Amino acid sequence: MMKILKKMTLIQRIILGMCLGILLGLIVPNFSFIGILGELFVGALKAIAPLLVFMIVLSSIGKHKNGEKTHLKSIFILYLLGTFLAAVFAVFASYLFPIKVPLSNAPASHEKTKSVLAFLKPMILDIVQNPLKAIIEGHYLSILFWSTLMGVSARHIKKETKEIIHDFSGIMQSIIKTIIACAPLGILGLVFNSVSKIGIAALGQYLKLMALLGGTMLFVALVIYPLMIFIMLRKNPYPLTFFCLKESGVPAFFTRSSAANIPINLELAKQLGLNETSYSISIPLGSTINMGGAAITISIMSLTAAHTLNLNIHLLTAILLCIVSTLAACGASGIAGGSLLLIPLACSLFGIQNDIAMQMVGVGFIINVLQDSIETMLNSSSDLLFTATAEYAKTDKKISNLKLKTIEKSIYENKN
Numbered sequence: 316m317m318k319i320l321k322k323m324t325l326i327q328r329i330i331l332g333m334c335l336g337i338l339l340g341l342i343v344p345n346f347s348f349i350g351i352l353g354e355l356f357v358g359a360l361k362a363i364a365p366l367l368v369f370m371i372v373l374s375s376i377g378k379h380k381n382g383e384k385t386h387l388k389s390i391f392i393l394y395l396l397g398t399f400l401a402a403v404f405a406v407f408a409s410y411l412f413p414i415k416v417p418l419s420n421a422p423a424s425h426e427k428t429k430s431v432l433a434f435l436k437p438m439i440l441d442i443v444q445n446p447l448k449a450i451i452e453g454h455y456l457s458i459l460f461w462s463t464l465m466g467v468s469a470r471h472i473k474k475e476t477k478e479i480i481h482d483f484s485g486i487m488q489s490i491i492k493t494i495i496a497c498a499p500l501g502i503l504g505l506v507f508n509s510v511s512k513i514g515i516a517a518l519g520q521y522l523k524l525m526a527l528l529g530g531t532m533l534f535v536a537l538v539i540y541p542l543m544i545f546i547m548l549r550k551n552p553y554p555l556t557f558f559c560l561k562e563s564g565v566p567a568f569f570t571r572s573s574a575a576n577i578p579i580n581l582e583l584a585k586q587l588g589l590n591e592t593s594y595s596i597s598i599p600l601g602s603t604i605n606m607g608g609a610a611i612t613i614s615i616m617s618l619t620a621a622h623t624l625n626l627n628i629h630l631l632t633a634i635l636l637c638i639v640s641t642l643a644a645c646g647a648s649g650i651a652g653g654s655l656l657l658i659p660l661a662c663s664l665f666g667i668q669n670d671i672a673m674q675m676v677g678v679g680f681i682i683n684v685l686q687d688s689i690e691t692m693l694n695s696s697s698d699l700l701f702t703a704t705a706e707y708a709k710t711d712k713k714i715s716n717l718k719l720k721t722i723e724k725s726i727y728e729n730k731n
Contacts, residue, residue: 329569332499333506340510350508356501359494364574365450367487369462371577371599374484376466377477386590389705390597394605395641397543397697401535401607402640405614406633408531414524415623416678459603488578495570495579502569524619525682531611532693536560540607540697547708555703559583564696568688573602576695583699594702601698606644608690612679613640617661620675626665639664655679655687 320328339349442460449457469480537556544552562583567576577599584594614636621628628636640661655676662672679686 328499329502329566332501332503333569336503336506337510339503340507344511347511350504350511352500353502353504353506353508356494356497356504359497360491360570360572360575363487363490363494364572365458367491367577368574368599368602369446369450369458370480370484370487372459372462372596373466373469374477374481374595376463376596377469377472377480386593386702386705386709387597387600389709390593390702391600391604393543393547393701393705394601397540397701398605398607398610398644399637399641400539400543401532401693402610402614402637402644404535404539405531405611405640406618406637408527408534409615409618409622410633412527413622414527414619416524416619416675459600488581491575492578495566495575498566498570524615524678525685528612528615528682528686529689531615532608532689535607535611536564536693536696540700544700544704547704556700559696559700559703560692563699564692567695568692571687571691573606573691573695573698576691577602580695580699584702587699587703589703589706593706597702597705598698601701602695605698605701606694607697608693609644610637610640611693612655612686612690613644613658613661616655616658616675616679617665617667617672620658620662620667620671621665624667624671626667628665632665636661636664 323331336349339346343349441454442457444454444457446457446461448454449461469477541552541556544556563576563580566579567573570576580598580601581594584598585591617636617640618628618633658676658679659672662675
């Protein structure tokens with residue numbers, strides 16, 4: 316059995332763990348100790364991911380030398396534009412397929428719609444909170460702010476000190492790779508918990524909402540983002556799109572953490588022959604601000620609450636929601652379920668009371684197994700996609716089907 320497992324790739328072992336989790340959840344649902352595996356896996360990711368992002372960004376910016384050519388400006392624009400377009404299409408999809416969900420104690424009247432400043436003020440203030448607190452609690456915008464500031468300052472320190480920071484960053488990456496290697500057992504526990512507590516049949520109650528969320532995310536991944544790539548490169552975008560979805564998106568689907576997928580994306584960027592000066596900064600940056608999937612979740616879930624309460628949302632308010640969802644998504648945690656906690660913020664834009672908004676968060680956690688997996692797949696794969704696109708557009712590098720197949724074969728050989 317061990318020989319067979321060693322011959323399998325990580326993705327194949329994860330799929331095996333998922334199947335065993337479903338089987339055990341149906342046969343022995345009372346064996347709750349199995350679910351501890353999932354809790355340990357998620358706990359390990361939550362614990363190390365903030366420190367990982369902090370050290371990688373600090374190390375990457377600290378190593379950057381003045382005059383070195385990067386493509387960060389183009390990558391940053393692609394990140395924000397992609398997130399905004401994802402939010403726009405999510406609003407459009409929600410109007411095209413309005414969905415209502417059962418909510419208890421729905422009020423007859425609602426609070427006054429909040430101003431944009433009242434909505435964004437807490438988020439802006441959180442950016443400058445204590446950096447240690449940000450790392451402990453996983454506030455990624457604050458982590459990004461302080462790590463960038465320290466990284467800029469670190470560019471002027473001694474070379475030996477930079478090497479120590481770089482080595483510590485390598486230690487964090489090594490730790491996260493070890494945790495990801497245990498993903499099959501973690502996935503087994505997570506799936507077991509979902510099946511044993513909720514049951515497969517119970518999940519069907521929210522199938523329509525899950526279908527809308529998942530369908531929107533897949534449309535963005537397979538249509539909106541490739542269209543952006545085509546406009547940038549004027550070439551067939553799908554070889555690169557499918558490569559990123561398969562090599563980066565599939566692991567992210569199962570780990571459900573953009574931050575935990577950083578080492579995988581860094582390795583893939585290296586395999587694609589990208590500029591390390593650019594991708595060593597853009598990949599960790601993308602795990603924080605490139606959140607198209609989170610923008611979709613925030614937009615659709617908040618509009619679903621509005622549809623359920625029979626609220627008439629003005630077009631201008633819907634457009635404002637797109638902007639707010641984009642900014643809020645940038646503050647979503649790089650760990651599983653981060654976007655769900657921002658639903659109350661978006662709901663407050665429509666004057667929806669907090670107790671109703673928290674019920675929508677509860678609905679989100681019911682469908683979280685699939686919703687968050689697809690969301691993370693979209694977020695993390697597009698980190699690599701946009702990083703590669705920006706460089707190919709500036710350097711006119713050619714990437715053919717043959718080259719991708721060669722790289723793909725090489726990566727699988729390394730995994731085995």
